[in-house]
Amino acid sequence: xxxxxxxxxxxxxxxxxxxAAPDGVIRVGSKSFTESYILAEVVAQLVExxxxxxVERRVGLGGTGVTYRALExxxxxxxxxxxxxxxxxxxxxxxxxxxxxxxxxxxxxxxxISDALGFANTYALAxxxxxxxxxxxxxxxxxxxxxxxxxxxxxxxxxxxxGWPGLRVRYGxxxxxVTVMExxxxxxxxxxxxxxxxxVFSTDGQLERLRLRLLEDDRRxxxxxxxxxxxxxxxxERFPRTWARLREAxxxxxxxxxxxxxxxxxxxxxxxxxxxxxxxxxxxxxxxSGSGSRRAMLAEIGxxxxxxxxxxxxxxxxxxxxxxxxxIVAARYRRVGQLELxxxxxxxxxxxxxxxxxxxxxFGIGQGPALVALSLxxxxxxxxNTYAGLMAIDRTLLxxxxxxxxxxxxxxxxIDLPLSAIAxxxxxxxxxxxxxxxxxxxxxxxxxxxxxxxxxxxxxDDTATILAGAAPAALMALGFHGLFELADRVVIPRGLxx
Amino acid sequence: xxxMITLDQVTKRFGAVVALDAVSLDVRPGVTHVLLGSSGSGKxxxxxxxxxxxxxxxxxxxxxxxxxxxxxRDRLVARMGYVxxxxxxxxxxxxxxxVALAAEAHRWPRARIAARVAELAGMAxxxxxxLRRYPRELSGGQRQRVGLMRAxxxxxxxxxxxxxxxxxxxxxxxxxxxxxxRLFAGLAKTVVLVTHDLREAAxxxxxxxxxxxxxxxxxxxxxxxxxRPASPFVTKFLTAQRLAAPxxxxx
Numbered sequence: 001x002x003x004x005x006x007x008x009x010x011x012x013x014x015x016x017x018x019x020a021a022p023d024g025v026i027r028v029g030s031k032s033f034t035e036s037y038i039l040a041e042v043v044a045q046l047v048e049x050x051x052x053x054x055v056e057r058r059v060g061l062g063g064t065g066v067t068y069r070a071l072e073x074x075x076x077x078x079x080x081x082x083x084x085x086x087x088x089x090x091x092x093x094x095x096x097x098x099x100x101x102x103x104x105x106x107x108x109x110x111x112x113i114s115d116a117l118g119f120a121n122t123y124a125l126a127x128x129x130x131x132x133x134x135x136x137x138x139x140x141x142x143x144x145x146x147x148x149x150x151x152x153x154x155x156x157x158x159x160x161x162x163g164w165p166g167l168r169v170r171y172g173x174x175x176x177x178v179t180v181m182e183x184x185x186x187x188x189x190x191x192x193x194x195x196x197x198x199x200v201f202s203t204d205g206q207l208e209r210l211r212l213r214l215l216e217d218d219r220r221x222x223x224x225x226x227x228x229x230x231x232x233x234x235x236x237e238r239f240p241r242t243w244a245r246l247r248e249a250x251x252x253x254x255x256x257x258x259x260x261x262x263x264x265x266x267x268x269x270x271x272x273x274x275x276x277x278x279x280x281x282x283x284x285x286x287x288x289s290g291s292g293s294r295r296a297m298l299a300e301i302g303x304x305x306x307x308x309x310x311x312x313x314x315x316x317x318x319x320x321x322x323x324x325x326x327x328i329v330a331a332r333y334r335r336v337g338q339l340e341l342x343x344x345x346x347x348x349x350x351x352x353x354x355x356x357x358x359x360x361x362x363f364g365i366g367q368g369p370a371l372v373a374l375s376l377x378x379x380x381x382x383x384x385n386t387y388a389g390l391m392a393i394d395r396t397l398l399x400x401x402x403x404x405x406x407x408x409x410x411x412x413x414x415i416d417l418p419l420s421a422i423a424x425x426x427x428x429x430x431x432x433x434x435x436x437x438x439x440x441x442x443x444x445x446x447x448x449x450x451x452x453x454x455x456x457x458x459x460x461d462d463t464a465t466i467l468a469g470a471a472p473a474a475l476m477a478l479g480f481h482g483l484f485e486l487a488d489r490v491v492i493p494r495g496l497x498x
Numbered sequence: 499x500x501x502m503i504t505l506d507q508v509t510k511r512f513g514a515v516v517a518l519d520a521v522s523l524d525v526r527p528g529v530t531h532v533l534l535g536s537s538g539s540g541k542x543x544x545x546x547x548x549x550x551x552x553x554x555x556x557x558x559x560x561x562x563x564x565x566x567x568x569x570x571r572d573r574l575v576a577r578m579g580y581v582x583x584x585x586x587x588x589x590x591x592x593x594x595x596x597v598a599l600a601a602e603a604h605r606w607p608r609a610r611i612a613a614r615v616a617e618l619a620g621m622a623x624x625x626x627x628x629l630r631r632y633p634r635e636l637s638g639g640q641r642q643r644v645g646l647m648r649a650x651x652x653x654x655x656x657x658x659x660x661x662x663x664x665x666x667x668x669x670x671x672x673x674x675x676x677x678x679x680r681l682f683a684g685l686a687k688t689v690v691l692v693t694h695d696l697r698e699a700a701x702x703x704x705x706x707x708x709x710x711x712x713x714x715x716x717x718x719x720x721x722x723x724x725x726r727p728a729s730p731f732v733t734k735f736l737t738a739q740r741l742a743a744p745x746x747x748x749x
Contacts, residue, residue: 396586399551403580404600404648405572414599418590493590495632 026239029076029446030059031067032459034266034273035121035203035227035259039080041277043229046249052242058366060455061446064089066357066365070446071111071232073364078231082121084223086113086230088162097224112236114229114247119203119256122225123163126200126212128190139216141171143197152181152195162223163199170221184461203256205264227254254280266460272296300453301472307367307448308476311439315371316432319378323431324424326379327386328412341384348380352438356445370439370447377438378431385427389420421492429484436477440469450476502527502656502688503548508557510543517543519712520557525705527655530682530689532703534696536735539709541692545658548690550575561656579649581659585641587633593644594629600651618647623677639670646678650685657682659691663698675701696739708732 026047030040037059044055058076061067064085070076086106087096096102103113127137135146143149157163158180167173175197181189187206189195200207202214229246236243258280265276274296326344330337347355355377359369393416401411417424443451453469456462489497503525510518518540525531533541546552547559550571559566561574587596594615601611619626622643633641642662649657662678663671679702682689693699699706700720708715708723716728727733 396582397588399549400580400582400586402551403549403575403578404603405576406599406603410603414591414602415588419588421590495588495590495592495634 024053025056026053026078026235026242027056027058027076029061029067029070029079031064031079032060032062032444032455034205034263034460036080037273037456037459038262038266038276038280039117039227041273042250042280043078043080043246045274045277045281046246047242050239050242050245052239058446060443060452060459061365062444062455066360066445068230069360070365071230072109074232075365075446077235078229080117080227081113081230082225082227083116084122084225086228088223094223099226099228102228106230107233110233112231112233114231115251116226116228117250118227118252118254119259120224120226121201121203121259122217122222123157124200124202124214124217124222126190126198126204126207126214127196128193129211129213131196132213132215137213137215139218140167140173140221141218142215143175144171144173147174147176149175149196150177150179150194151175151197152179152186152189153199154183154186155180157199167221170219203259203263205260205262205267207260208257209264209268227259249281270462270464297468301468304448304450304452304469305472305476308436308439308450308473311367311370311374311442311447311449312432312435312476312480315374315439316378316428316435318371318375319382319431319435320428322375323379323382323427324386324417326383327390327424328416330383330387331390337387341387344380344383347376352377352441353444356441356447360445365446367442367447370442370445370449374435374439374442378435381427381430381434382424383427385423385430386420389423389427390416392423393419418493419496422488422496425484425488425491429481432480432484433477436473436480440473502529502562503690504558504560505544505547506558506560508544508547508554508559510540510547510552511555516712518547518554521709521712521714522557523707523714523717525688525690527688528686529704530691530702532699532706533690533692533709534694534699534703534706535709536694538711540712541709542660544709545580545660545690545692548658549578549580576652577654578656578658579652579654581642581645581649581657581662583661583664584638585633585645587641587644587648589633592630592632593624593636593640596633596644597629597647597651599648604652614651615647618650621650621681622647637670638666639674642666642674646681655688657687657689659689661692661694663695664693671698678702696736708735710735 028040028044028047030036040057040059044057047053047055058070061070061076061079067076067079068081068090071079083097083099083102086102088094091102091105093105096105099113099115106112125140125143132138136142137146153164158178159165164178168175179195181195186195186198187210190198190212191210200212200214206212207214229250231243262276262280265271265279266273326340330340350358352373355373356370359373363369363372397415397419401415406414439447439449440451440454442449443455450469450473454466457464457466457469503523505521505523507520507522508518509516509520521540521544523544533544535541543552547554548561548566550566553567561577564570564574566574587593588599591599597615597618598611601614606614615629616626619629624640624643624647628636628640628644633644636644642665646662663674666674675698682702691698691702704719705717706720706723707717710731716723716732718726723732724736727736
């Protein structure tokens with residue numbers, strides 16, 4: 001009973017995702033990388049301290065596209081963004097540089113931004129400090145004098161126009177020894193002296209620890225990526241005290257070094273995000289002890305288990321309700337059936353993550369669109385197996401059903417479906433077990449579930465957090481498998497069991 | 499008297515294969531009419547056409563004077579019971595549920611169904627304790643009895659049996675043949691029974707129609723076939739069957 005109530009509650013919650021935020025709630029979003037998580041958590045804790053509204057954290061939404069659309073569709077109320085991203089990616093007008101200009105332009109979209117928080121997270125080139133000292137490297141232009149230096153760049157930086165291709169033209173650089181390398185590995189290469197120059201983000205937590213020096217962009221090639229808060233205007237109007245407090249507490253208060261330290265706290269020291277945020281805010285909100293954070297993690301896993309279950313149960317349920325009739329129709333009307341099954345099979349060839357992304361323009365973000373995508377994904381095994389099961393029934397048995405004049409419906413319920421029960425159950429089993437896995441991707445569009453931890457773990461490069469999401473998902477898949485083995489005993493007629 | 503079931507110049511093709519070639523047949527009411535022939539002779543196809551499971555390509559099949567076609571077949575099939583080899587039982591239903599299916603569709607009350615199932619079990623010689631079993635828990639003979647009970651559930655005047663005893667061992671087979679003979683006589687049904695077994699035809703059939711390759715070779719009693727064979731094939735068929743089963747030759 002309690003489970004069904006929870007499912008009902010989740011359904012209602014799903015229904016409300018698309019609409020505006022309910023009274024007294026501020027939904028804080030973030031992209032899925034450390035800095036964004038930390039800033040969002042800082043915002044969330046500040047909102048809690050003001051007490052004007054309840055906080056809902058909808059963090060780790062992925063890249064700019066998903067997160068911005070979430071804000072646009074009012075699935076979240078604010079998130080940390082960067083001026084360079086606003087001008088280039090969102091407003092698509094690189095001439096907009098100043099905060100005032102951006103704010104004026106965003107007004108038409110019902111959005112607003114805070115002033116700059118104080119730091120910029122831009123591309124930068126880094127060299128080991130001792131090496132920079134020895135070679136007298138201060139500015140990017142200085143690299144032109146040292147063509148012997150070995151550069152290791154991430155593939156994004158190597159290809160983007162605002163990365164290496166534009167940079168070398170602006171500064172007239174000729175570094176013949178440029179290799180492409182996975183970012184995380186480049187730190188090691190540069191520490192060991194196997195590489196001399198790498199691309200970094202200016203608030204990278206590793207800079208200080210590895211004693212790296214940023215080369216000055218004296219020709220102002222890299223666009224300005226100053227951090228700001230991007231919010232819906234109604235947030236500022238409905239919760240003026242909160243918005244004022246956020247601006248007061250954050251505008252101009254975080255410099256690049258401070259941000260890099262906070263990032264290092266999470267990335268290198270493995271502190272929980274809440275703790276890093278609390279460190280910045282000072283005061284007593286810090287969950288000090290390790291056991292406290294473990295308890296928090298367990299509590300979170302509990303919540304995510306429920307939301308993961310909801311994702312799986314509702315989407316597989318919908319796939320059953322849709323898939324079995326589709327299989328029946330396919331078996332009855334061959335031509336329609338072939339068309340129908342091909343369409344469903346085609347859906348299956350769309351990578352799950354892409355399918356989830358396609359949902360965003362149609363249904364926004366959150367649990368609702370995730371459920372739609374997962375249901376579509378679960379459809380094929382169920383429809384296909386129902387079809388296969390029905391087609392495999394001995395023709396004589398079907399003819400006898402006609403001779404006995406059972407009628408369409410009775411024949412379907414009394415003969416056809418029970419005889420196909422093994423195949424149909426196998427399809428449902430496949431759908432359920434794979435959906436437990438696929439549902440972890442829902443987190444990429446803010447759909448909740450265990451994927452939330454996996455996405456966060458990936459963003460923070462934290463294996464323990466990834467496992468905290470992946471291991472329960474595997475267990476749940478096993479659980480479903482076992483559950484269906486039991487269900488077989490109920491659903492599959494005794495006469496058919498071996 | 500008009501035939502209960504008649505075939506008039508009926509032809510049936512499956513692609514290039516001619517299964518029935520201008521077959522005419524007249525089954526009298528209350529008579530057990532055996533279609534005898536080896537496999538591929540078209541005898542099972544005759545049953546399927548009578549039931550309306552497949553339409554003829556030429557000629558007319560009539561049941562109780564009405565031609566079997568797309569509009570009439572639904573009504574006519576209600577007059578017939580159909581038994582196939584090994585019973586054709588639904589594996590997911592118990593014996594009793596298999597037998598009860600047609601009555602369920604007619605919304606008979608539970609008690610009436612139970613009473614009729616019990617009555618049929620007695621008639622078919624099936625132990626009542628077998629009724630709760632699933633088909634795979636029954637012997638071949640028991641399955642066949644259940645199949646027969648199912649066909650008789652609504653007491654149709656016509657009974658069509660397609661190699662009903664084909665899958666049984668000789669002893670059970672002989673026992674069931676006797677039982678079927680008594681049953682048909684007692685119920686006064688019009689029966690069309692398909693078999694490849696001469697002894698079965700001899701034991702059960704008032705009339706025997708010998709078929710080969712989609713043709714009727716001869717129609718008559720066993721002694722007609724033995725004493726006045728219409729063609730050398732008749733003698734050949736009878737002799738081959740006798741040689742194959744010497745144990746019953748002296749009967």
